[in-house]
Every structure is written in C-alpha cells, then in structure tokens.
C-alpha cells in the first residue's frame with residue numbers, strides 16, 4: 001500500500017476510496033441479491049435509515065423528493081419497517097427518464113430512452129418494502145403538499161434556483177420543530193443555491209452533520225419559519241454576488257473542512273451559471289489544487305465547454 005501511495009497520485013487514490021464506499025443498493029425485488037446503481041453512497045443510505053429512527057418521537061410525515069429509482073426511498077422505508085412504524089415514505093419524482101441518467105444505469109438492468117416513464121421500475125424495486133412507500137408522480141415546480149406536518153424531508157431535487165424556491169415554498173412550512181432536513185446535494189459540486197437558502201434560514205435550522213462519502217448534510221429545524229422570512233429566503237431574483245460568497249463562507253464555518261471542495265466548486269459553477277466565464281476561470285486557476293479527484297474533471301469540463309461556446313449550464317441557471 002505504501003508503494004501504491006508513491007506511484008498513484010493522491011487524487012486518484014481518493015477516487016478509488018470513493019468507489020470502494022459504493023453507489024450501490026440491493027434490488028430487493030429480484031430473487032437473487034443483485035446490486036444496482038444508486039445516486040447515493042452506502043454511508044448516505046445508512047444515514048437516511050438512522051434519520052428515520054431519530055425522528056421516531058415526532059408524529060408527522062416522511063417525504064423523499066427526487067427519488068429516481070428509489071435508493072433514498074428504500075433506505076427511509078427500511079427505517080420505518082425497523083421501527084415497526086405504520087407510516088409511509090411519500091416519494092416524489094417526475095419519473096421521466098433523462099439522458100444524463102444513463103451515466104448511473106446499466107443496460108443490464110435498465111434501458112430507458114429519454115422521455116419514457118420509469119415509474120413502474122421504481123415501484124417494482126420497492127419489493128417487500130412497498131407497504132411503507134407511497135410513490136407520487138409530480139412536477140416539483142408546481143405540485144402542492146397537503147399531507148400535513150413533516151418530520152423528515154429528504155431533498156434530492158433542488159437542481160436549480162426555481163426548483164429550490166418551489167420546494168422550500170411548498171414543503172418548509174410543514175416542517176415540525178425538531179424535523180430533520182437531509183440535503184442530498186449540499187456537498188455536490190454544482191448546487192450553489194442550497195447553501196444560499198440554508199444560510200438565509202440559518203436562525204431556524206441547526207446544522208448537524210455531513211457524510212464523509214457522498215454529498216448529504218443533515219439539518220434540524222429549531223423553530224418555525226415565519227411566512228415572511230421564508231418568502232424572502234426563496235426570492236433569489238435580487239441575489240448579489242456578495243451574499244452568495246457569504247453563504248459559501250458560512251457553510252465552511254459551520255461544516256469545516258469537509259465543505260471546502262464542494263464550496264470551492266459551487267462558487268466556480270455559480271459564476272459559470274451567471275455567464276461570468278472570466279471569474280470562473282480565474283477562480284479555477286487559483287483554487288484548482290483544492291479540488292479532489294471526484295470533482296476536478298467535471299468542473300474542468302464545464303469550463304472548457306463554456307469556453308467552446310456551450311452556454312447550456314448558464315442558460316439552465318440564469319433563471320431565478
């Protein structure tokens with residue numbers, strides 16, 4: 001191992017370690033235990049199940065936003081079953097296949113074309129945990145939550161400024177004091193809006209922990225968010241760079257070094273999203289050495305694509 005460390009660059013070693021910690025979930029519906037891809041790591045799946053145990057004392061709903069093929073849903077439902085809890089996980093998704101999802105799948109178990117529905121596949125994958133699951137096909141930019149108080153909210157669908165606003169507007173008012181919010185994308189390289197939202201609401205949430213492998217951070221609601229405070233927090237139209245910078249700084253302060261890579265990348269992606277290629281390039285040149293094996297390639301590629309005239313990231317993220 002010592003020899004390997006000398007030969008293999010640290011970034012590659014880090015990448016290998018990440019792979020070892022896996023992005024697999026067992027397909028419970030198949031007779032033999034076949035592992036299938038998931039967009040969460042084993043450590044995250046354990047954290048989701050533990051979170052269900054931790055909110056056992058609250059009488060409220062469990063909501064999973066952006067469940068895809070259900071790795072998040074299965075982990076939550078597992079917690080309910082273990083606790084002998086008759087509640088259900090309300091798992092939301094559009095359930096419409098998109099081309100980027102091919103990256104996480106394999107034709108051996110899943111072969112969809114963009115635009116096709118994969119709802120039956122997710123349903124099948126719930127296997128013997130079906131009684132603890134309520135799959136809801138909905139668009140989270142417009143859907144309404146009328147299901148009452150929420151004790152646990154897992155969010156893996158804040159993929160843009162408008163989705164972040166819509167989800168917080170609809171689901172945060174129902175969070176009970178003591179409820180957990182699990183942001184699956186908090187430590188991802190390209191979700192700058194989540195830190196802006198949580199920083200704005202920092203007086204109402206307590207940061208609890210983050211996984212070592214994966215991108216999830218866990219927060220607890222400490223007091224009800226007044227409607228006018230929430231309305232202001234989800235309005236990103238007037239967001240200035242200074243405030244965005246403050247939110248990444250705040251994340252570093254509360255989460256420590258664990259957040260450094262994600263906040264460094266998020267910052268670069270934020271300026272790319274604004275179409276400020278010069279600033280993104282300048283930050284990348286200065287901070288490249290901070291970025292790890294998992295993220296360096298994607299950030300570099302995004303900058304290269306923008307330099308080549310591809311403005312799809314900017315187009316996707318200019319709308320607030």
Ligand SMILES: C[S@@+](CC[C@H](N)C(=O)[O-])C[C@H]1O[C@@H](n2cnc3c(N)ncnc32)[C@H](O)[C@@H]1O
Pocket residue numbers: 038039040065066067068069070071072092093094095096138139140141156157159163
């Ligand atoms: C990163 S994937 C979720 C992965 C999944 N949680 C897992 O653990 O494997 C994000 C999901 O959000 C869903 N999504 C994106 N935008 C949405 C929207 N506007 N309404 C509902 N679902 C949406 C996508 O269909 C996708 O399944």
